[in-house]
Amino acid sequence: MENIINRNQEELTAGNQAGSIGRDGYNESLWQKSAEKESAIGNTDPSVLYDALIVGAGITGMTTALLLQKSGLKCVLADAHNPGYGTTGGTSAHINTFADTTFAEVEKAFDKQAAKQFAESIAESVELIATNVRTYNIDCDFRWQNGYVYAETDKEVDELNDLYESALRAGVVAEIADQAPAPVPYQKAVVFEKQAQFHPLKYLVGLQKQFTELGGIILENTRIDEIDSHADFHIAKSGERQIKAKNVVYATHIPPGGVNVLHFRNAPYRSYVIAATLNDDSYPDSLVYDMKDPYHYFRSHEMDGQKYLIAGGHDHKTGHGDPEQSFADLINYTKRCYEVKSIHSQWSAQYYVPADGLPYIGHLPGASNGIYTATGFNGNGMILGTVSAIVLNDLILKGQSRYESLFSPGRIKPIAGFTEMVKEGADVVGRFIGDRFGLEEIASVSEIPVGSGEIVTYKDQKLAVYKDVQGNIHALNPVCTHMKCIVHWNNSEKSWDCPCHGARFDPDGVVVTGPARADLEKVNLDTDQ
Template identity: 75%
Template sequence: MENNSSLFDGNGISNKPFHRDGFQESLWQKSADTPGEYGEFDPSTLYDTLIVGAGITGLTTALLLQEGGKKCVIVDAHSPGFGTTGGTSAHINTFADTTYDEVEKDFGKEAAVQFAESIARSVAMIDRLVQKYNIECDFEWKNGYVYSETDQETEELNTLFESALSAGVSAKIAEHAPAPVPYKKAVVFDRQAQFHPLKYISALQKHFVEKGGVVINNTLIEGVDSEDGHHVAKSADKQIKAKTVVYATHIPPGGVNVLHFRNAPYRSYVIAATLADGAYPDALIYDMQEPYHYFRTHTTDGQQYLVVGGHDHKTAHGDPEQSFADLIEYTKQCYQVEEVVARWSAQYYVPSDGLPYIGQLPGASSGIYTATGFNGNGMILGTVSAMVISDLILHGQSVDEDLYSPGRIKPIAGFTEFVKENADVAARFIGDRFGIEEIKSISEIPADSGQIVEFDDQKLAIYKDQNGRVSALNPVCTHTHCIVNWNNAEKSWDCPCHGARFDTDGVVLTGPARENLEKVNINMQNQ
């Protein structure tokens, strides 16, 4: 893969055909056309709903509202699919990373059943939209297999299986499973699915615009004011008026919000490979290792690819290059890999109590909604979010509003995780300010890499491109002032506290930060 030193131009806009929030190009970017329908924005219009963010959550919400007779506008700081939707592995499941057993223990049996039912409705919603609009997005129904390799994993698999049955999910013990390694036990879930995420949301955008919706790209919403019963969103060159606002941004942007402390940011890694023997699995496959792995096959332009994911770690805490190396090495142990044709990563947020937060944004004016905390299940829970929020806006209520309420208070559920993650944030806020390497010359930094250093008595985030051009930034994240870390795989500066990410010029890639990293002029005589 060509290693361009700069993914973004001076305005923070990707130079690749289908934009995404990292240097690595996903398989989906290689095989999808950029949406071409945008509608015409009218600054004098009071829109029914402004949706901030054009991933699966935002576009599904917008289309459902437009179908319901509302007049909506979508605004994205970059472009559709720029964030996690463009980097997903695109599994559609009736089970989630938070198991039904965990939900039942923390919220009760009724909540576990409700969680399962809402997930089933989201899978049915994706199928409905694909069928209704004849969306060509490689949608396929598959069986999903989960297998164990040790006695401990088998105990955990038994719990996963029994709790799924208890919640009403269709599953059974598999007599034979397409596991890539010897296994002790396997469970099969029927009516799982997969698709091409960018082809899917491109079609959602097309039909949203056909129904009168408006899409505005490359526009960062800097803040929202509430006045006279409606909201006014402001960007550098626009004001957008709307009766309601939906933040479909994966984590609410802007100043510190309680949800920033109830969700922890994680990076997940994915590769696409061709196989020398053509032994591509015809199923969705998951192991129970730690770190875990998951496999599936995707065919695009007549070529089959093995898509493999896993080796997650908290954002800016692990080594992305090592995660890719470990994932590739493990895949080669399981399959006869001919060539790794793509590798990419994406970000997701783990909620402290296991369930996503969907509904009225805590601390915000009435009619401002959010959806976050999808764990590794963004395709299904993003769709759940769209269904919940569209129901709240269209009908004033949702059957799932209490279960997913962002204002819920559970003193026991998730408390340990809440304390652990926020203690970690505090530790990084203080600890990362010490022990920074002092350098005498910029020449000490290798080409095409970045480093947090002390240079000329300043703490700096310095990136040097392949041609020796140097970009120096203040390393203090503009959200809550933690010190960013360099992500060499995605050529970005990542915040270890709440997951804000910036490109090599300091431009915000993903929230919750709204402001770019400060550029610093340095004395290049010491280069």
């Protein structure tokens, strides 16, 4: 029962090299190609009451587990797949003292004190990452860098001024740059000192080693199906396995399971990244960001003596855009900025945009005491995942955190957040209704191209149909098992993506990422091929 969740891993990650760390898509990230998988064979005793069960072994879960274990608690870390399987294995791995939600936006939605607290939490997380690298001697290519943000138009200059001035008010070190390594002509640039970059999977493996050396237990291929809460403990169930714990942390990017208010306060997005080699040596020796919409960012990373330009951007809501077009647009834009020799890797990852701009970290709304969550990191998963670990560690050990109120998942403060909730809710309703009509009707599944999927009407049935490279047909009920929206085919990552709350399924309908827990229903077709 424990291995059921990985039964389609081979097909889903067919583009991944043998022996690399698996992740939630067909495309292999640059990090997977160069990180060695750490053994994570663990076992639990159903009679033991553990201090904490952390669900999800990305940077959020792994950092949380290590902090708690280091404090003397007895912890279990469970992942439905393997450590680094989700967004941590697909990040572009920027470490910043500023975030996608600008301090000006936080001031507007909350107040200036909230912006300062937000900045302080980010600075604390950057320092924790650097401390972990130094203390545990983690070989993860960690480098301090300057970060440059540049503006090309008058409108972008105004936005950059807001970013710069609000950062100063929040206590973040920044200054106007005399020169910036922008790949195009620009009007103005700002430099943020003491930013950083690293290899995210090597960093994660370093944390994993420390956690297990301290006695922490890691369970791979262990999806938590449900949790029964009692007065002073919780029983988590995964197939026949039961884990009893005083505290449970969902570090799963979005809480899984049934309907939760956080599913309506976060919007799922896909982010696109490429790693390219250049004809010349114009690799930027810094982190570089533009103010365009859609935005772009660049940095360099060296592996085994080979430099790579890492470029990202052209994000869109999950299940809404065209992933292949996003890759094409990103590659074309990068080629306009740099002398690209070849595209070594391309991959995408998922993140969630919070309604009011700040992450949700703390007690899971509607859940029993002792059940926590962390979500809504926008495109800043490495720093805000680490912020989450700091906050959750304090809440579990001390019962409080200095950031508890700011990041409370139960907060209902800014009007702006309410407006975004209404907007996202309307979008969900629109997809729920609109995607059920106007489907293409086909006479034969042979019409579907090899290696692709489509939502179609076939013999009066609405189906999600994928034809694999051998020409075999995989037919599914297209209704997402989370909240009944219609899934969309992602031809780049070879997955069925839900446009409402971001659940994703492999070609056979097996859950890849939540919030869905149940697989898509298989449909047996009597076809003429």
